[in-house]
Amino acid sequence: MARDGHQEGRNLGAVEQRVAAAACATGQRPFATFIVCTRDRLRALAACIRSIEAACNACVRITSELVVVDNGSTDGTPAELRRIAAASKMKITVVTEPRPGLATARNAGMERARGRILVFVDDDCEIEPTYLIDLQRHYANGEQRVIRGGRVELGKSCDQPFTIKRSKIPARLSRDVHPGGFVLGCNMTMHREVADLVGRFDERFGAGAPLHSAEDTDYLVRAFQLGIPVEYVPDMTVFHHHGRTSRAAIERLHRNYSLGNGALCVKHLFKAPWLLRHFCWTVRSACGQAFGGARFDPELQLSHWPIVSMNLWGAAKFAYLVMARRGAPTEVQPISEATPGWERSR
Template structure:
């Protein structure tokens, strides 16, 4: 059993994937005494990903397992990777990220201290030309509490856990995540479920990765932010009874949206995003989750009514 399994899920990002794998190989070479493996899940790529993976695998000094997962959705891919991984510690890295050279040493140091946690590290921009989004730059270690929103507390592009923790929490919810109906938040859902089971969620300022997300236009960030807000709204309804504190964050957002109308104070100091799209997409996400939940329980007429409500919300006023 290797100490660590790096799990990288990919779809149509052959060039970025090659850089990601090179960075993992570099940290493995820097710590040859630590046993590792790499599990790459191809989630239905139509570019040259498979050829690139064969080339890399033939020359790599790291044991690479290539997994095909044809069902579209990041949660499907994460579950497929988790199922094939053999390591004691599971390390989820996105295909557009590169790990720091000292990553594996930091990982071993933290998991020598304690295993029964979900732990995420720092995420810096890989390219300074990209807008400062989907990063976490804090230099202060922290442990999650319901006083902060779980979205972004630990980013799914740099998330680790002992395999026993993963076995206790279970599979990622395949309704969430990129490529799925709820578009995002499969990682946030995992954190909420962990906290509900009494499993601590920690952020550490090392174990660093560099995120090459490539988004340089504000419209791209706003679109992604709406997707995140949709997923977070679905979480509120899914965990209404197990994590009612999520509603508190929704009400705070509504209050901030009304405050923005009068004072102009916006969300995110760097990007100055509006609170109102968050509120709208939270509602869309909740209704969409209800529609998915009802799919096996409601009559066709009821499903039609819910679908119409979702469509009206998505069109906006």
């Protein structure tokens, strides 16, 4: 009887896999699209894709697809992606976006995505096997018109405890909380309707762009100003293998984040002036630190002063970009699905 039950379960799983594959093949919109943007991280990317495949195989009744955007890799990523897509049981669309910048790559991914829920995962992250189940539960039982982010744990204990979020308490963004890091871009989800309302990522922000970071934070602010809630949930977990083991590497990243956040203060000066309040609080904390007060991050010994200086530099740089007419805002442009001829998929 046990063997019969085990065989029946295997047969049922195989049937569910065929049903899910048929749904995608017949043009039905899948429940979720995972969007992974990558550049020269072949080994980490392969592990990321395996984790997504495992999560999808653990719950095949939930239809899903994967869109991988190669943002100019030179390490053999395109060929490896073709091999992975050909061997995978899930639908994988490989998109080439030669223009540099994470925001640009995210926009390309959104254009190719067909799912009702868009899931942004970084290429150096691995998702938990129950991720898809958690995702469906939140969007079935909770509010759908929301940007929702999940827990981010360290992938390796030897990495510095940065770019993670381990809180076990659900929360919603308010004006009293700085939006930077409230929901991390490496684990950010939204309904397609939200993406249509907010629009494209601003390509002046993010890694590989003039402002180096904060394309995700800018997106949160724009959604918040439209009355769309921004929610953190303590599950939907990903493990971040960021590989930064030295304090110097974290300090550089910390400065880049502060540069982008400073630019946001100027961009949203009139629509979200409450961001300036957070800058003022940072200046106050920096002055307090000078007289023996706490640092921004006591564990990593990160100071408030680089935040202040890089915020100011980011504000000045954004003003220069506007005056120079570089990187025109893109959020007013709607998200549209690309024609099949632009895709390389399985």
